[in-house]
Amino acid sequence: MLFNKQISNNTTQITQEIPVPTDMDGFDEFMQNIKIFCGVDLSSKREITLQRLGAFAKNKQIKTFKEIASLIRYHSETRQDLLNLITVNETYFYRELPQLKDVITYANDLPDARILCAPCSSGDEAFSLAMLASEIGMDARRLSVVGVDINSEAITQANSGIYNERNLHRLSSFQKERFFNKNGDKYEIKKQNLARCExxxxxxxxxxxxxxxxxxxxxxxxxxxxxDxxxxxxxVERLHKMLKDYGRLYTGHADLVPYTPLYEKRFSNGASFYEKR
Ligand SMILES: C[S@@+](CC[C@H](N)C(=O)[O-])C[C@H]1O[C@@H](n2cnc3c(N)ncnc32)[C@H](O)[C@@H]1O
Incomplete structure (x- = not known):
């Protein structure tokens, strides 16, 4: 496959043919470096990753996968672009709702509660917790939520608090009206009425x-x-260090948590969580 590279100087524009990487050398190293850096295992998505990386190389005018593999280690801007490319940010408000309700019921029993969403993607999960707290009448000053994610575009969206209809598909019209300002086809969260989310x-x-x-x-x-x-x-070992004594770790239904003596698995209101031992 070939594409055109435009080289311009003050007077002329020369069109140069530059091949997209076809040599697989460096591709496995790229996948390995991604895994070492952020844990994401791309081995089951080899074909789609190859396509995306080819398009990325073409766009950035990088000639080999080997070069991309080394840029992950030494060039923070390219690394961020690649992380944004390979991470899956699918999320929406009130996802796995019984679990979120259990989180807020427990938080409301504490004098005040600090919650971490790791990962938070575009912030839907963190704001959902703040909205549920508001729905049960919890004083917003007793709750704070921090969301972290490796994808910088997701965090930019979380900070903007602006969402599409698709993110809100689980909410009733009443909830949409109560918690969002509608502007065209976008919904902006009314942060001022909610617990602090950063x-x-x-x-x-x-x-x-x-x-x-x-x-x-x-x-x-x-x-x-x-x-893997x-x-x-x-x-889960790292998150254990960030929990207060007897703190709770909630994982998704599809997340398979390997056995560790660091936690005790518990059940509450149809939801499960891991209590810090
Ligand atoms: C499918 S979203 C889940 C978002 C939300 N927790 C939910 O359940 O709806 C997965 C997120 O994990 C993030 N992620 C992947 N590896 C990460 C890492 N090492 N550190 C922080 N975030 C990571 C991705 O960027 C992505 O936004």
Whole structure:
């Protein structure tokens, strides 16, 4: 496959044919470097990753996968672009609702509650918690939610608080009206009426995450499905360090958490969670 590279100088424009990488050298190294950096295991998505990476290389005028594999390690801007490319940010408000309700019921029993959503994607989960707290009449000052995600575009959206109809498909008209201002086909969350939600670009495998402090509750839903067992274990071990004594870790229904003596699995109101031992 060929594409055109436009080289311009002050006077002329030369069209040069540059091949998209066809040499697979460096592709496995790229997948390995992604896994080492953020845990995401791309081995079951080889074909689609290859297509996307080819398009990325073409767009950025990078000639080989080997070069991309090394840029992940040494060039933070390219690394961020690649992380944005390979991560799956699917999320929506009130996803796995019984579990979110259990989180807020427990939070309301505490004098005040700090909750971490790791990952938060575009913020729907974090704002859902703040909305549920408001629905049960919990004083917004008793709750704070921090959301972290490795995808910078998702965090930009979370900070904007602006969503599409699709993100809100589980909400009733009453909930949409109560919690959002509608502007054209977009919905902007009414943050001022809710508990504080803040969002940061953080990799759960970066020790910077420990600067966020300790939490009463951590939600880590629908991220570990992209990790292998070793990274799932590493992930829950790191989150364990961020929980207060007897704090709770809630994982998604599809997240398979490997056994670790660090937690006791418990059930409450049809939801399950891992209590810090
Ligand atoms: C499918 S979304 C889940 C969002 C939300 N928790 C939910 O259940 O709706 C998975 C998110 O995990 C993020 N992610 C993947 N690896 C990560 C890592 N190492 N650190 C932080 N976030 C990560 C992705 O960027 C993506 O936004």
């Amino acid at each position: 969002f940061k670009i953080v990799n759960v495998f970066d020790d910077l995450i420990f600067n966020l402090g300790k939490f009463d509750i951590i939600l880590s839903r629908n991220m570990m499905i992209y990790f 067992d070793a990274f799932r274990l590493k992930c």
